[in-house]
Amino acid sequence: MVTVGLTHFLVISTLLFSMGLYAIITRKNAVMVLMGVELILNSANINFIAFSRFGNFGYNGQLIALFVIVLAAAEAAIALAIVLNIYKNLSTVNVDEVDNLKD
Amino acid sequence: MDSQFLINTSLYVLFLPLLGFVVTLLLGKKVKSIYLFENLVLILTFIASVFILYNKLAIFSATKIVSEVEWFSFPNTPIFGDISIKLGIMIDNITAMMLFVVALISMLVHLYSIAYMKGDERYNRYFAYLGIFTFSMNGIVLTHNILMMYIFWELVGLSSYLLIGFWFEKKSAADAGKKAFIVNRVGDLGMFAGILILFFTYQTFSFSEIFASIEAGILPFNSTFWLGITGILLFGGAIGKSAQFPLHVWLPDAMEGPTPVSALIHAATMVAAGVYLVIRIFGLLTADAMLFIAVIGMISSFIPATIALTQNDIKKVLAYSTISQLGYMIMALGVGAYQFAFFHLVTHAFFKAALFLGSGSVIHAMHHEQDIRYMGGLRKKMPLTYWTFVISSLAIAGIPLTSGFLSKDGILASSLAFANLTGHWLFPVTGFLVALLTAFYMFRLIIITFHGEPRDHHKFEHAHESPFVMVMPLVVLAALSIFIWYTPNPFNADQGWVLSKWIEKPVLHTPVETRFDFMKPDSENISHNNEHIIYSSTYSEAMHHAHYPAMFISLFVALSGILLAFVFYHWKKVNVDALTEKIKPLYNFSINKWYFDELYDKTFVNGTLMLSKALGWFDLKVIDGIVNGAAAATKSLSFFVGNFDKIVIDGLVNLTAYLSGFFGLLFRRIQTGKVQTYIVLVIFSIVILLFIFR
Numbered sequence: 008m009v010t011v012g013l014t015h016f017l018v019i020s021t022l023l024f025s026m027g028l029y030a031i032i033t034r035k036n037a038v039m040v041l042m043g044v045e046l047i048l049n050s051a052n053i054n055f056i057a058f059s060r061f062g063n064f065g066y067n068g069q070l071i072a073l074f075v076i077v078l079a080a081a082e083a084a085i086a087l088a089i090v091l092n093i094y095k096n097l098s099t100v101n102v103d104e105v106d107n108l109k110d
Numbered sequence: 111m112d113s114q115f116l117i118n119t120s121l122y123v124l125f126l127p128l129l130g131f132v133v134t135l136l137l138g139k140k141v142k143s144i145y146l147f148e149n150l151v152l153i154l155t156f157i158a159s160v161f162i163l164y165n166k167l168a169i170f171s172a173t174k175i176v177s178e179v180e181w182f183s184f185p186n187t188p189i190f191g192d193i194s195i196k197l198g199i200m201i202d203n204i205t206a207m208m209l210f211v212v213a214l215i216s217m218l219v220h221l222y223s224i225a226y227m228k229g230d231e232r233y234n235r236y237f238a239y240l241g242i243f244t245f246s247m248n249g250i251v252l253t254h255n256i257l258m259m260y261i262f263w264e265l266v267g268l269s270s271y272l273l274i275g276f277w278f279e280k281k282s283a284a285d286a287g288k289k290a291f292i293v294n295r296v297g298d299l300g301m302f303a304g305i306l307i308l309f310f311t312y313q314t315f316s317f318s319e320i321f322a323s324i325e326a327g328i329l330p331f332n333s334t335f336w337l338g339i340t341g342i343l344l345f346g347g348a349i350g351k352s353a354q355f356p357l358h359v360w361l362p363d364a365m366e367g368p369t370p371v372s373a374l375i376h377a378a379t380m381v382a383a384g385v386y387l388v389i390r391i392f393g394l395l396t397a398d399a400m401l402f403i404a405v406i407g408m409i410s411s412f413i414p415a416t417i418a419l420t421q422n423d424i425k426k427v428l429a430y431s432t433i434s435q436l437g438y439m440i441m442a443l444g445v446g447a448y449q450f451a452f453f454h455l456v457t458h459a460f461f462k463a464a465l466f467l468g469s470g471s472v473i474h475a476m477h478h479e480q481d482i483r484y485m486g487g488l489r490k491k492m493p494l495t496y497w498t499f500v501i502s503s504l505a506i507a508g509i510p511l512t513s514g515f516l517s518k519d520g521i522l523a524s525s526l527a528f529a530n531l532t533g534h535w536l537f538p539v540t541g542f543l544v545a546l547l548t549a550f551y552m553f554r555l556i557i558i559t560f561h562g563e564p565r566d567h568h569k570f571e572h573a574h575e576s577p578f579v580m581v582m583p584l585v586v587l588a589a590l591s592i593f594i595w596y597t598p599n600p601f602n603a604d605q606g607w608v609l610s611k612w613i614e615k616p617v618l619h620t621p622v623e624t625r626f627d628f629m630k631p632d633s634e635n636i637s638h639n640n641e642h643i644i645y646s647s648t649y650s651e652a653m654h655h656a657h658y659p660a661m662f663i664s665l666f667v668a669l670s671g672i673l674l675a676f677v678f679y680h681w682k683k684v685n686v687d688a689l690t691e692k693i694k695p696l697y698n699f700s701i702n703k704w705y706f707d708e709l710y711d712k713t714f715v716n717g718t719l720m721l722s723k724a725l726g727w728f729d730l731k732v733i734d735g736i737v738n739g740a741a742a743a744t745k746s747l748s749f750f751v752g753n754f755d756k757i758v759i760d761g762l763v764n765l766t767a768y769l770s771g772f773f774g775l776l777f778r779r780i781q782t783g784k785v786q787t788y789i790v791l792v793i794f795s796i797v798i799l800l801f802i803f804r
Contacts, residue, residue, distance in 0.1 A: 103784060109781055
């Protein structure tokens with residue numbers, strides 16, 4: 008019988024992180040990129056909770072995960088506002104076309 | 111009466127002619143009659159000079175009146191210490207007499223010129239030039255230092271140049287002016303060198319201070335030899351200005367100027383300035399320098415006398431006789447006959463001015479014909495001119511009862527005494543020979559010009575006696591050629607007031623060992639404790655013995671010269687033309703003026719031209735070559751440097767730019783401006799860093 012240990016959680020969170028990263032790098036749509044960011048945040052949350060459960064840290068990890076969720080909500084709001092503004096100014100949300108940083 | 115008053119009067123004498131010059135020159139074109147102002151000024155100058163002469167001789171006869179002001183000073187100069195240059199006036203008896211001579215002749219020439227120059231287009235300018243000449247001549251006479259004398263010396267040279275070339279439309283006149291100026295410059299160079307030596311040694315220009323230093327034993331370069339050289343160098347100025355051999359060539363050419371100018375400048379006053387200079391520096395002449403001066407004077411008295419025998423231009427004859435007489439004066443100074451030299455200067459000034467003005471009167475009457483071969487028989491037409499001319503000729507020939515006899519006899523007697531004491535017999539022999547020649551050529555001139563039949567009847571018809579303003583100066587000057595003004599005894603000038611009272615005895619300041627033996631004070635003089643007597647009693651004795659022989663010989667040669675002239679030209683006992691043919695080489699030598707002009711043309715003029723050509727070639731080829739070579743070298747160097755700049759330096763700069771561009775191009779790829787690319791790079795970097803810092 009396989010017991011679910013820390014390693015399983017870490018693997019899950021790593022997969023989740025990798026998928027988020029992949030989404031950030033490859034997606035053309037800015038909203039999709041934001042979704043990738045959310046994935047990465049959640050992989051971090053899984054890590055916090057896993058270390059909190061298996062380590063000797065009390066409830067600190069769970070509490071930080073809660074904070075991260077709140078911050079993620081706030082971040083999503085701000086990021087979406089930025090995307091909206093980009094769309095307003097450049098009439099696109101395709102990140103490939105947004106290369107003003109080059110100038 | 112204060113002696114300062116005489117100084118003030120002498121300032122009037124000096125500056126009135128300058129005023130006349132300035133006013134006449136500035137208003138000459140506007141006011142036609144401004145020449146009258148110049149004449150008035152000269153009359154005032156003459157009155158002032160008479161005043162000075164009278165007061166100096168009557169009241170201050172024994173004193174030397176000196177007044178000086180500091181011109182500028184250099185404190186603490188290196189080598190010399192404090193130097194102060196002074197301007198000053200010195201009036202002694204010689205100054206006063208010379209001033210009188212200059213002012214009188216200048217005034218007479220001014221009056222004469224009113225008629226002579228009538229109708230000339232630059233009438234007023236002519237009088238202005240006469241004014242500046244009189245100013246500068248008075249300056250020479252009055253100054254107490256050799257620097258001012260040199261300045262006025264040059265001013266006199268300038269006015270002489272202006273007046274010789276007064277009719278500068280004539281090329282010969284313009285050339286003669288240039289010649290006079292350049293030849294004079296040669297002599298002035300010597301004088302300038304002498305002045306430099308004096309100033310270097312004594313740090314002063316004043317005659318009296320220099321003499322005092324010599325007496326104190328300070329000599330140039332501490333040697334009596336250099337003292338003699340200094341005297342000879344200063345005498346160089348006199349050689350130029352007094353037209354002495356070998357610089358005499360300018361004076362005959364100077365006759366291109368108007369005749370009154372010849373009378374004033376080139377006979378009576380300016381050419382006597384050289385003699386005056388030697389009189390002023392007499393105190394510093396050593397025996398060697400005096401012998402040199404005597405030899406120059408002797409040569410200059412002889413050569414022109416032989417040339418004057420054959421000349422046909424009335425003014426040329428007089429010009430050569432002027433050089434000859436000036437040679438007499440210079441020789442007299444050389445043999446120590448200081449007083450007779452100045453005496454002859456004065457008498458010569460009067461009778462030679464009379465002769466020149468007389469020749470001017472003839473030339474005026476003959477409508478500017480100067481060749482005596484076209485004259486003749488003028489005696490009846492112009493009696494006053496004739497008689498004044500005869501009196502002056504008698505004076506220059508040295509016939510008793512004239513002034514010339516007194517002074518010339520004195521010079522011959524002193525040369526005889528000198529020969530007796532030192533053994534230089536050539537001086538008196540030449541002197542008597544020249545006296546013979548002088549009498550001969552002067553009466554040749556008179557006979558051909560005034561006696562016989564007229565040769566050019568057309569001009570003779572129109573000839574007439576000159577107007578009053580021209581005849582009056584002749585009469586005055588001829589009257590001054592009579593003995594009575596100088597001495598009561600027509601045979602012995604020593605008894606007269608001019609020699610015994612007016613002309614001061616010379617004072618020698620040179621060291622005793624450099625003097626002639628007869629100039630050393632002997633026991634008699636020393637016992638009298640009178641250091642100002644420079645002649646020993648042996649000299650007085652020799653003079654005494656020489657007096658009568660000299661008088662008889664000179665009288666004899668003068669009379670025989672006149673007789674010869676009458677035999678040759680009046681009674682025509684001797685066929686002159688045949689004689690001329692017989693001695694053709696000698697005749698040619700004389701009429702060609704001993705070929706001096708040709709010689710100088712060949713040597714100095716051509717030499718100078720060749721030298722200038724050589725220098726010109728050197729300039730063109732060598733100096734220009736060096737300059738051009740330097741230019742070419744610079745050009746090629748800059749070409750090289752330019753290319754180095756263009757290729758190497760620019761290449762380096764461009765290479766840097768190219769490299770930067772290349773790397774920029776390379777790294778630009780990374781900078782896409784896309785956030786995703788950056789993130790990839792960040793992740794890669796983190797991964798790499800993780801591996802490194804594991």
